[in-house]
Amino acid sequence: MPEDEKKVDAADLLNPIVLLAFIIVLSVISLIGAAVLGFDKGVLGNMSRSEFARGLITYLYAVVTIGTAVVLVLSALLAPADDAHEKRFQRGKEILALLLGVFGTIVGFYFGQAQAVENGTSALVISTLDVSPRTVQAGSNITVRAVVTGGVLPYKFGAAIGNDAADPTKNVEDGGWITIELGTRQLRADEPSIVKVVVQDGSGHRSSQNAPIEVKTSAK
Numbered sequence: 603m604p605e606d607e608k609k610v611d612a613a614d615l616l617n618p619i620v621l622l623a624f625i626i627v628l629s630v631i632s633l634i635g636a637a638v639l640g641f642d643k644g645v646l647g648n649m650s651r652s653e654f655a656r657g658l659i660t661y662l663y664a665v666v667t668i669g670t671a672v673v674l675v676l677s678a679l680l681a682p683a684d685d686a687h688e689k690r691f692q693r694g695k696e697i698l699a700l701l702l703g704v705f706g707t708i709v710g711f712y713f714g715q716a717q718a719v720e721n722g723t724s725a726l727v728i729s730t731l732d733v734s735p736r737t738v739q740a741g742s743n744i745t746v747r748a749v750v751t752g753g754v755l756p757y758k759f760g761a762a763i764g765n766d767a768a769d770p771t772k773n774v775e776d777g778g779w780i781t782i783e784l785g786t787r788q789l790r791a792d793e794p795s796i797v798k799v800v801v802q803d804g805s806g807h808r809s810s811q812n813a814p815i816e817v818k819t820s821a822k
Contacts, residue, residue: 663705667705670697670698670701674691674695674698696735699736704732706731706732726752726801726809727750728749728750728809728810729811731747732748733797736814737815737816738816738817739817740786740787740818741786742786744784745782745783746780746783747779747781748799748811749779750774750779750780751778753803753804753805753809754804754807756774757773757774757803757804758770758772758774758801758802759780759801760772760799761797762784763797765793770801770802780799780801795814796813796815797812797813798811798813799811
């Protein structure tokens with residue numbers, strides 16, 4: 603029995619999740635050590651600069667998201683086709699969908715702000731919408747997130763599903779963050795399956811974003 607337990611422990615240590623966590627911890631310790639010894643070329647110190655931090659976070663998030671997609675593709679092609687693998691693959695798809703949603707918000711915020719700076723303007727910009735979950739049973743709630751930049755403070759926003767009006771009457775949180783829960787309902791055949799967010803700044807200018815969703819009817 604002790605030998606079996608040792609084999610299980612060894613297998614657990616070789617689990618990709620455990621290895622990934624170990625690499626992350628080791629990388630953080632290495633970065634701190636390099637900063638203390640002066641070998642990090644100013645990376646840790648530059649994290650206080652918003653431009654540097656945004657670029658680094660966007661790069662790291664892109665690597666993680668693309669890496670997760672590659673792992674899922676390899677898993678689908680190489681792993682045996684059994685129920686256990688199918689369950690793991692479905693959980694992986696849910697994680698990837700979450701990563702893609704947040705990644706879209708980060709990229710929309712980063713490049714939207716960069717474009718406004720390049721054009722010499724402070725145009726009102728709203729990032730792509732992070733909707734979670736994108737597939738939901740009718741009557742359940744979804745969470746919508748976005749980031750607003752540019753324009754003139756204060757910001758107001760409105761959010762809606764289908765053909766409902768998204769009137770900008772709610773105040774945007776500090777830092778330009780929008781987080782709201784919306785209740786879904788069964789959409790009619792002539793309604794688009796989308797969630798939309800409209801933002802208005804203090805000067806009356808508006809910007810909007812849409813994102814597709816899938817609302818499933820309850821099983822009979």
